[in-house]
Amino acid sequence: MNPLRTNRSWPSSGLYAITPDEADSQRLLERVKAVLGAGAAWLQYRNKRADADLRMRQARLLQPLCARYRVPFIINDDWRLAAMIRADGAHLGEDDGELAAARAALGADAIIGASCYDRIELAREAVAAGASYVAFGAFFPSPTKPHARVARPALLADAASLGVPRVAIGGITPDNGRSLVDAGADLLAVISGVFDAPDPASATRAYLSCFAPSH
Ligand SMILES: Cc1ncc(COP(=O)(O)OP(=O)(O)O)c(N)n1
Numbered sequence: 001m002n003p004l005r006t007n008r009s010w011p012s013s014g015l016y017a018i019t020p021d022e023a024d025s026q027r028l029l030e031r032v033k034a035v036l037g038a039g040a041a042w043l044q045y046r047n048k049r050a051d052a053d054l055r056m057r058q059a060r061l062l063q064p065l066c067a068r069y070r071v072p073f074i075i076n077d078d079w080r081l082a083a084m085i086r087a088d089g090a091h092l093g094e095d096d097g098e099l100a101a102a103r104a105a106l107g108a109d110a111i112i113g114a115s116c117y118d119r120i121e122l123a124r125e126a127v128a129a130g131a132s133y134v135a136f137g138a139f140f141p142s143p144t145k146p147h148a149r150v151a152r153p154a155l156l157a158d159a160a161s162l163g164v165p166r167v168a169i170g171g172i173t174p175d176n177g178r179s180l181v182d183a184g185a186d187l188l189a190v191i192s193g194v195f196d197a198p199d200p201a202s203a204t205r206a207y208l209s210c211f212a213p214s215h
């Protein structure tokens, strides 16, 4: 496991829950509360369908909950929103702006993640530009992003020497997650497997078993 390079003491392994495109803010809050209560390590606020106003309101609703559970609160796509509300970090993909600009705005202690898809070179560049973690995927067919590029689990081992936590994403279930942890993933990032489940708390607990020592 690679520790996060920040002065804050955040966990650097476990379930990284990512919110779904939920318009009903109260329902979102209840489901996130269940997931954090069941032991998710990190939360990313992601809502690709919301306008800027709803994203701001939902982010402000979830932020104190994360603080209460001592779970880092990461904003997807929009480092300016993260800076405005003083979130714990931001996640940036290839269309989401310059990582160095996000680092300059958010400061040294922010968690800034970078999508690296199926490419180790992107991960090297991201770490050089100040990324706190690198994310690879999709490892399995993703109900949320059916056309995502496909990544090989061996990438996770290739990225070990980068010295930052490695996040795996894309179609991860409680049944296939352990194979990625065994391949080197520090965090498993999941949307549908957690939030489309009838009981997100028990789904969360099922993911945690991917990190338990095997007998
Ligand atoms: C942890 C994590 N990994 C990857 C992504 C995907 O980011 P991106 O490629 O920018 O795609 P969108 O999420 O913006 O659709 C992520 N959000 N989180």
Ligand SMILES: Cc1nc(C(=O)O)sc1CCOP(=O)(O)O
Pocket: 115, 117, 136, 137, 138, 139, 141, 142, 143, 144, 145, 148, 149, 169, 170, 171, 172, 189, 190, 191, 192, 193
């Ligand atoms: C947002 C996202 N990014 C991916 C990538 O490969 O970069 S896969 C993905 C969707 C993850 O959702 P689910 O857990 O429902 O498959």
Ligand SMILES: [Mg+2]
Pocket: 076, 077, 091, 092, 093, 094, 095, 096
């Ligand atoms: Mg993005």
